Amino acid sequence: MSISSRPAPTPLEGPVLDSVAQVFTVLGEPTRLQILQLLRGGAHTVSEIVDSLEMKQANVSKQLGLLRQVGFVGREREGASVRYSITEPLIFDLCDLVCGKLRKDAEERIALLPKRRRRR
16 A cells, blocks of 8 residues: 555544654664664673673663663563563564665765766
């Protein structure tokens, strides 16, 4: 179904609008996006995330808390450690849409650049 043939969406109001804004606010932080991308490959402990992304443990824990709050990640205890994983894979569809738009915009800007003459 193309975008033009979709039914008009219901306008967002009140608490729903606030919830949508919260999700986009959470996604507006590059650190959280890095964590989501890492977790896309599978569950990790805080220590593994800290080591992989070279971030401070306190920052990783804070970001994971915010990602849990909006329901993107969950945690499961494994012995003495806790593993975090994606609970809402749909988030990557949104990320892919945004990346696709950015790629399209970049390609359009490149197409407008003057062609360089080849050097002989």
